[in-house]
Amino acid sequence: MDAVVMGNVDYNKNVMEHFRNPRNMGELEDADAEATVGNPSCGDVMKIMIKVKDDVIVDIKFQTMGCAAAIATSSMATELAKSKTLEEAEKISNKDVSLALGELPPIKEHCSNLAADALRKAIEVYRKKTA
Numbered sequence: 263m264d265a266v267v268m269g270n271v272d273y274n275k276n277v278m279e280h281f282r283n284p285r286n287m288g289e290l291e292d293a294d295a296e297a298t299v300g301n302p303s304c305g306d307v308m309k310i311m312i313k314v315k316d317d318v319i320v321d322i323k324f325q326t327m328g329c330a331a332a333i334a335t336s337s338m339a340t341e342l343a344k345s346k347t348l349e350e351a352e353k354i355s356n357k358d359v360s361l362a363l364g365e366l367p368p369i370k371e372h373c374s375n376l377a378a379d380a381l382r383k384a385i386e387v388y389r390k391k392t393a
Contacts, residue, residue, distance in 0.1 A: 273330055276364040280334035285341050287333075290323035295388035299380045301372060306332040310340065310380040314388055319343050319351055324380075331370035332377075338362050339377035348385050354378055 273281070290296075293311035300307040306328030313321035322344050324336040339359050343351040356374040360366045366374060 271331075271367050271369060273334075273367065274364045277331065277334045277366065280337040280363065281330040284324075284333055284337035286323050286337065286344065287325070288323050289325065290321060293323075295384050295391060297380050297383035297387050299376050299383060301376055304328070304372065306373060306376055308332065308336050308376050308380045310336070310377075310384045312343075312384045312388060314348065317347050317349075319346055319348065329370070329373070331366055331373040334363055335359050335366070335373045335377035336380075339374075339381050343381055348388070352382055352385050354381060 290311035290313060292313060294314045296309060296311040298307065298309040307326065308328070309325045311323045312319050322340045324340050326333050326336040339354065342354050342358060342362060346354075356371070356378040359374040359377050360371060363374075
């Protein structure tokens with residue numbers, strides 16, 4: 263894959279596509295649950311909102327303040343989780359997000375951790391609300 267250099271980091275075309283044209287970005291007005299996670303060392307903050315029906319994520323949105331990798335991983339994590347059962351979505355790992363994007367530069371792998379963590383935390387909030 264051809265790389266795009268931003269600052270001192272090389273991003274592949276898939277990462278840049280999700281950064282420039284993020285999927286599922288915005289506010290989910292009628293969310294059943296939401297979660298916000300952040301990384302104080304880099305300043306990235308992600309909020310993921312989910313709408314659930316019959317134990318399936320029927321809609322999902324995110325708002326992210328951060329670098330290209332943070333936005334791209336948020337986009338990919340929401341794409342991977344959409345239309346999945348809660349159980350399936352909970353199993354989405356940071357490695358799944360990174361691999362789906364075609365690998366992140368090592369210095370940006372922590373962004374995939376945030377995206378996967380935010381997704382799992384939103385599911386946890388939903389389960390506590392509906393228990």
